[in-house]
Amino acid sequence: MKAAIIDYGAGNLKNVKTALEELGIECVITDKxxxxxxxxxxxxxxxxxxxxxxxxxxxxxxxxxxxxxxxNKPLLGICLGMQMLFDKSYELGETEGLGLIPGEVVPxxxxxxxxxxxxxxxxxxxxxINKDHPIIKDLNDGDYVYFVHSYYARPKDFDDVVxxxxxxxxxxxxxxxxxxxxxxxxxxxxxxxxxxxLENLKEML
Amino acid sequence: MLAKRIIACLDxxxxxxxxxxxxxxxxxxxxxxxxxxxxxxxxxxxLVFYDITASYEDRGIFLDIVEDVAxxxxxxxxxxxxxxxxxxxxxxxxxxxxxxxxxSAAVKRPELIREASERFGNQCVVLSIDAKRNGDHxxxxxxxxxxxxxxxxxxxxxxxEALGAGEICINSIDTDGVKNGFDLELNKRLxxxxxxxxxxxxxxxKPEHFRDVxxxxxDAALAASVFHYDTIKVKxxxxxxxxxxIEVRL
Numbered sequence: 001m002k003a004a005i006i007d008y009g010a011g012n013l014k015n016v017k018t019a020l021e022e023l024g025i026e027c028v029i030t031d032k033x034x035x036x037x038x039x040x041x042x043x044x045x046x047x048x049x050x051x052x053x054x055x056x057x058x059x060x061x062x063x064x065x066x067x068x069x070x071x072n073k074p075l076l077g078i079c080l081g082m083q084m085l086f087d088k089s090y091e092l093g094e095t096e097g098l099g100l101i102p103g104e105v106v107p108x109x110x111x112x113x114x115x116x117x118x119x120x121x122x123x124x125x126x127x128x129i130n131k132d133h134p135i136i137k138d139l140n141d142g143d144y145v146y147f148v149h150s151y152y153a154r155p156k157d158f159d160d161v162v163x164x165x166x167x168x169x170x171x172x173x174x175x176x177x178x179x180x181x182x183x184x185x186x187x188x189x190x191x192x193x194x195x196x197x198l199e200n201l202k203e204m205l
Numbered sequence: 206m207l208a209k210r211i212i213a214c215l216d217x218x219x220x221x222x223x224x225x226x227x228x229x230x231x232x233x234x235x236x237x238x239x240x241x242x243x244x245x246x247x248x249x250x251x252l253v254f255y256d257i258t259a260s261y262e263d264r265g266i267f268l269d270i271v272e273d274v275a276x277x278x279x280x281x282x283x284x285x286x287x288x289x290x291x292x293x294x295x296x297x298x299x300x301x302x303x304x305x306x307x308x309s310a311a312v313k314r315p316e317l318i319r320e321a322s323e324r325f326g327n328q329c330v331v332l333s334i335d336a337k338r339n340g341d342h343x344x345x346x347x348x349x350x351x352x353x354x355x356x357x358x359x360x361x362x363x364x365x366e367a368l369g370a371g372e373i374c375i376n377s378i379d380t381d382g383v384k385n386g387f388d389l390e391l392n393k394r395l396x397x398x399x400x401x402x403x404x405x406x407x408x409x410x411k412p413e414h415f416r417d418v419x420x421x422x423x424d425a426a427l428a429a430s431v432f433h434y435d436t437i438k439v440k441x442x443x444x445x446x447x448x449x450x451i452e453v454r455l
Contacts, residue, residue, distance in 0.1 A: 012299060014300070018276055116422060123207050123424065146281055188279065
């Protein structure tokens with residue numbers, strides 16, 4: 001079983017790789033479309049700013065091949081990689097995303113959050129289940145995962161949301177639409193719960 | 206609900222975890238990777254590794270340890286000590302650290318905060334401040350608490366936030382190692398003044414110290430020796446906090 005971790009200069013890919021390898025998934029960090037074709041799973045990691053990330057991803061020429069490969073294998077977007085699955089983001093101006101899940105990415109605004117809430121939304125927050133999905137098999141409503149982000153996704157159809165976290169806003173934690181799966185939190189940093197999610201993903205392959 | 210975080214700090218000297226009192230009387234404790242595993246299993250939310258020799262003895266960063274820790278644990282961890290350039294950031298982030306903490310280097314050159322946050326995102330830039338109360342205010346100290354910069358702690362923290370820091374870690378020199386509790390007044394002030402999360406550090410001796418500082422508004426509380434010497438067990442601490450009405454990850 002092989003995962004292609006998409007390398008578009010998004011910084012640290014090592015932790016995702018380590019977490020997947022721990023589950024016996026072979027990983028290749030790559031910017032070549034051939035590797036997407038031979039993989040069973042595509043992973044789109046990401047930290048940093050949306051605009052720059054989309055620009056860098058475009059430069060790899062992988063956007064077309066990602067779409068092509070989605071026909072027969074899943075794509076997991078993590079953190080910024082999850083946000084990139086949506087139509088557009090308002091981070092530092094307006095930038096078009098991959099448009100794989102309808103909706104947009106908007107900033108947290110302090111005045112709209114409960115008193116004492118900080119930005120970024122950083123730390124362990126509980127996931128609440130919106131709908132059942134193989135990715136959350138054996139997980140419980142209220143399980144904690146590790147988030148760190150200042151923008152969050154607002155899907156057009158809340159039915160694309162598998163789990164969400166309460167940060168005054170209903171913050172989508174896991175989204176899924178067909179072969180497209182996104183985690184706003186970091187499964188590779190979310191202790192046993194994160195591990196279970198990656199195991200579930202492996203079982204889905 | 207977002208949980209308040211309990212963080213264990215590991216001061217690393219030549220590859221070993223040590224704990225000093227008021228930055229003195231350093232004694233050897235344990236292997237960093239072994240301790241990191243133990244804390245993770247006990248339910249710690251985050252770990253911080255400070256290379257305590259680096260900032261004034263120029264020993265560089267313990268990249269091998271960063272890499273070993275990243276292999277060993279699946280929770281976030283921060284690296285600090287001797288980080289003075291964007292290149293230093295890159296080196297530890299590439300080896301698997303989630304955040305990088307800057308202290309003296311940011312005081313000397315505040316632009317470092319902006320450069321690093323623009324390059325790697327503000328989520329990985331922790332501004333660490335050594336604070337000491339002088340009369341009615343707190344001053345920023347550097348060089349392991351030996352030099353008063355004359356900067357006001359609240360002003361410096363706000364400037365750090367404006368420059369792009371994603372978190373402030375406030376280490377109170379007055380309370381560090383004394384185990385009489387965190388500096389509640391300073392942490393309360395900072396939590397009110399800042400938009401980004403505040404990590405309280407210095408002074409943990411009993412579970413109620415954690416409770417008190419988290420109740421006044423700190424987002425996380427950090428300690429070292431009470432965990433290293435098993436005075437407080439992470440699991441028991443979290444249970445007590447939960448019973449006191451504080452949201453924690455159990």
